[in-house]
Amino acid sequence: MFQASNHSSVTEFILLGFSSDPTSNRILFIIFLLFYLCSILGNGLIIILICLDSHLHTPMYFFLSILSLMDIGNVTTTVPQMLVHLISSSKAISFEGCWLQMCAFGVLGLSECIFFVVMAYDRYVAICFPLHYTLILNWDLCVQLVVGTWTCGFFFSLIHTVFTMRLPYCGPNMINHYLCEGPSIRSLACMDTHLIEMVDFVLSIFMLLVPLSLILASYFGITLAILKIKSTQGRLKAFSTCASHITVVTLYYAPAIYIYTRPNSGHSPERGKQVTLFYNVFTALLNPVVYSLRNKDIKAAFIKVIMRNRVD
Template identity: 55%
Template sequence: MQELNQSSVTEFILQGFSFNPRKTPLLFSAFLIIYALIILGNSLISTLICLDSRLHTPMYFFIGILSMLDLGYTTTTVPQMLAHLVSQKKTISFASCVTQMYIFLVLGITESWLFAIMSIDRYVAICHPLRYKVIMKPWVCGAMAIFCGLWGVVSAIVYTYFAMRLPYCGPNKINHFFCEIPAVLKLACADTSINDRVDFVLGFCVILVPLSLIFVIYINIFIAILRIRSTQGRLKAFSTCASHITVVTMFCVPAMIMYMKPGSESSPEEDKKLALFYNVISAFFNPIIYSLRNKDVKKAFVKVTGWGKAPE
């Protein structure tokens, strides 16, 4: 990593969003409320899953991990974004930028593969219900979760190394609200064509492969659902699948567009909107779409808090 020491830039300036300064209080309030709801929703889901034994199933085990990942990667970026909205100083040190970049990638890549694992869980539950508990044993679920985490750690190391091995000699203004690799690479004082190829290959491995796996699995799931004779059973299965497909689409599609297109074709304003979508918006809606409307979660909430009556 000798190249890191050759960089003359010691800190970056995060330019954030382009908007009328008069709108700063409104944007700050909106993002603060959204972030607070992200913390509340995902923390509630994780807590309920831990406390209620009825939620100690593979599906809720993975949902709990999803909630913790959402909490992690939004906390990596949003508090800093909020601070920069109300502060004149919008700098971040070189080391902090690298750290933020790496942590964000670890959590994001882990989540991408977690969605594929969750689709496998749904496939076993719908297509092999009688063997579900035999196949989805606790140690199997744990091994799958570890696999996702290892993919995140290793892929993030490669991403970060190839980005930060380049010299950064100025300018130091990042046209983004956090240190995301495509935005940082635009400041490199060297050819980034190798990085574009590395990003495409890794994007294929950490986004396109999980998406393809999800697509193939859901084809088999839908075929199995159509064979269910009970209309109520088909609707219940479709409802579970629709929730998963929705959260996958909100997270993976914008991330794929961001990381798999060449840097020369990227637009800073479009990139910020994409990043906001898979970084903040998806984490905000995941608890609502995937868990809070679920009867099991509602019953767990009533049991833990003692408020109201459990829904029938």
Template identity: 50%
Template sequence: MYPKNGSSFTGFILLGFSDRPQLERVLFVVLLILYLLTLLGNTTIIVLSHLDPHLQTPMYFFLSNLSFLDLCYMTSTVPQLLVHLRGADKSISFGGCVAQMFVSLGLASTECLLLGVMAFDRYAAVCRPLHYTVIMHPRLCVLMASASWFIGFANSSLQMGLIFLVPLCGRNKIDHFFCEVTLLLKLACVDTTENENELFSVSVIILLIPVTLITFSYGHIVREVLRIKSATGQRKLFGTCGSYLTVVSLFYGTGIYIYLQPNSNYSQDQGKFISLFYTIITPMANPFMYTLGNKDVTGAMRKVFCQDYDSR
């Protein structure tokens, strides 16, 4: 990703929603509120999972990982987007664009894998309860979480390496609100079919393998839940599974739409609005959908905050 013929090049212009100035004002307020809610919700999960001994389990270990990941993921795009929505200057430096691509792609890839690992954890808890502590040993939990982060950023490093081999033609306008690999390929001076095919192949692996693991795990979970004679137990497990699958559907559904559909069917305007879901809505929804409504978490919140209040 370098300027052709040694031409000067300083950065990119992120067009974002500049063709809809009225929408920009509304988006600024909405996204600011969602960002603050995301900071509050995910920070609460991280703090509680470290302070309350009852939440120091494999499930909450992965959830705190996911919360930290979502905080980083949203922070890699939203603050810059808020600045652009408030001002006329939509520019981003070359280094800033590269850093944003590397971080956001690495975090998105990591989340894909981590959600698959979390599905396996729920499968072990529901379908293998007697062996759960043996299967989900703390070392294995750390290994699976570490592997998700490593593979996610290895994929990002690979994509960045391929992008840097592509020469630019001096065009610097990106019709999006953040830097993305697929959009930078459109600015290239050469045929990028091989790069696009490689990106598609990796996206299939990163997206579909976790989806397959999730489908397998929750297929067995549903079968196990249907065997429970207690209606209360069924409602509790279906409620937990339903919340998780809602978040997963939002994240993977939008990711598959963006990365796995043919370019001929891709609408850039639709892509921008759908990108808001997996960059903003999903990180905000994660703690509120299936964590903060959990009795263990609400109990931990009362215990931690009431102790702080009583100590005063």
């Protein structure tokens, strides 16, 4: 299978994007540029606030800063190139560039998918074992969890990328997408990809449903712990610490499951682009909003920085 790649004659791909109309593309360029800048600003601000405020130097906010870093990487992997293609007459991407984008997008996407489990575990320990929180989630374990997440994301993304890019491409090179994405590229291969599609389908289910099952298990334990709290105020306070994470997980997993747990026979290119855009761009834009609006500590840190600058 891998030797067939020696017969590939395609040296570049054409990303068709969303529209061929120049006027529509200019409008989309402005919209996506604003989305991108807001995503970078929002996630960057969260990282800066967590670094500057010593009260936020806890495992929970350390994990939040890592999530913001992943979101910045996620949109930066795809959006700048998309913006260039929207205003350029050329929509080409080299074979190597496509390979690199697919791998980077996969690493960040899969790492974020797994990282939500880490964040759910953080909430589980905080609510179920509050007196032992810092003892269980010590800094060594936090760093190990982050490194383990990135390692798993890199490993599984590399498998996915190699399976796809080592196929022989000797015919059409137009990808009906705004990025180099597995199912869209495999449809251009000049060989039967049924077996590879099945392997990728099983891998996608494993990488999405297993982490989601662990998250649901964590929240089952959290729910049981919250129900044991006698005061209504105490229950609401405990639940509020999880609300942001639940919202972000829902925004990320719902479109990802729609895209990657369906057989390729049910794959709609136009719908796929729209849903991919949502969990690639819009979740990175919404995550800082969700955490900022529901988090008093983030608000307090922001006000503290503003007041400090005014005094200076």
